[in-house]
Amino acid sequence: MEAFFYIVPAIMIAGVLFAAYKVLGRTRQVRAAWDSGVTAEGRCLRAYTRTSGGGNDTSVSTTLHHVYEFTTRDGRAFRFDEGGGPGTTIEGDIVTVFYAPEHPEGATARPPSRGRLAAGTGCLLAFFAVFIAGCVTFMVSVHTMFADVDRLIP
Incomplete structure (x- = not known):
């Protein structure tokens, strides 16, 4: 015990x-x-929200997520999901994606x-x-x- x-x-x-x-x-x-200073043109493929909470005495928390796709300078395509993005970005929007050439899987569409x-x-x-x-x-x-x-x- x-x-x-x-x-x-x-x-x-x-x-x-x-x-x-x-x-x-x-x-x-x-x-x-x-x-890294390396950028690429990306596209927002999907925007969605995730909610949590909402039990008996808890408030509901909603986080906006975006799924982006971009192509690196060497021609590889990458897709990533990022939470907490701007509410003004919708499906089909063109965004600037920042990535490190040695680790493009760690990309972000957030401005510095x-x-x-x-x-x-x-x-x-x-x-x-x-x-x-x-x-x-x-x-x-x-x-x-x-x-x-x-x-x-x-």
Whole structure:
């Protein structure tokens, strides 16, 4: 029973660390695409929304996604899905796609905005850090509680 109070928070911490790894990876991809200076003409193939939440007491959150397709300078075609794009982009629109020639799969159609990217990544990582600190605090509290109980019971 006691192990349950350690295993569940440890699994949650592992999940948050994995999410942080993915966030940092995507941030590196977008930054590399912007820094390369290489662009291509792309086309929006599809625009759609993803919703989450909406349970009993939770609000609904909607994220706009776009599917883009572009061709690299060496003639390879790539398609990618990007969330959080502008609401004014619709199917058939021509967009500028930024990509790193060595990793075109990490392309982005977002215009360069390094400060916004850094702020968003920083806020998300700060949230993850607070979440992990909460899990560790819970584990320490449970450990202290069980240690006190063990001292009281002969």
